[in-house]
Amino acid sequence: MDLASKIRDIPDFPKEGIVFKDITPLLQDPESLRLAVDLMAEFAVGKKIDLVVGAESRGFILGATLAYTLGAGFIPARKPGKLPWSTIAAEYDLEYGTDSLEVHEDAISPGTRVLVHDDLLATGGTARAKCDLIEKLGGEVVGVTFIIELEFLGGRDKLKEYDVLSLIQYGSE
Numbered sequence: 001m002d003l004a005s006k007i008r009d010i011p012d013f014p015k016e017g018i019v020f021k022d023i024t025p026l027l028q029d030p031e032s033l034r035l036a037v038d039l040m041a042e043f044a045v046g047k048k049i050d051l052v053v054g055a056e057s058r059g060f061i062l063g064a065t066l067a068y069t070l071g072a073g074f075i076p077a078r079k080p081g082k083l084p085w086s087t088i089a090a091e092y093d094l095e096y097g098t099d100s101l102e103v104h105e106d107a108i109s110p111g112t113r114v115l116v117h118d119d120l121l122a123t124g125g126t127a128r129a130k131c132d133l134i135e136k137l138g139g140e141v142v143g144v145t146f147i148i149e150l151e152f153l154g155g156r157d158k159l160k161e162y163d164v165l166s167l168i169q170y171g172s173e
Helices: 024-028 030-044 058-070 125-136 155-159
Strands: 008-011 019-022 051-055 073-077 087-094 097-104 113-121 140-150 164-170
Touching (some): 024 030, 030 058, 030 140, 051 125, 073 125, 087 125, 113 125, 125 155
Parallel strands (some): 051 073, 051 113, 113 140, 140 164
Antiparallel strands (some): 008 019, 087 097
16 A cells, blocks of 8 residues: 555645645545554564654644554643643754644653654654653653655654654655
């Protein structure tokens, strides 16, 4: 099955010059959704995952599904002010600006084995911020998964020390 055929391009979203890669058609197709989750779970087998961390908002969808499949817990990484408990934060650069993510300060215990998930690897800022938050809390990042990787933006360079899986790669704009 060609998962890339289930990705829709949305030009000039969220701002002019950006081509947004929409995973909604992949999520709508039961076979594609199952394949994507199965491929990421296969990657994680043997890594002894305790928790999956996914970023707001598309990282929640498959991150939680992946955690369930692996028999692991799920930790939401959210935009500032969205979590109800004490948090720690990390700021990061996007391909079109800056942002930050927070997790509860008690979400990850020292030695916890964590899989990081997000829908898209672009500049690597979001994924790196999640890894930094995990490590700041004493967790161990044992893998990072993505549905899509925009190779031309070089985000994988920020994740060199981690085992990274992307299911679909785009080599040019």
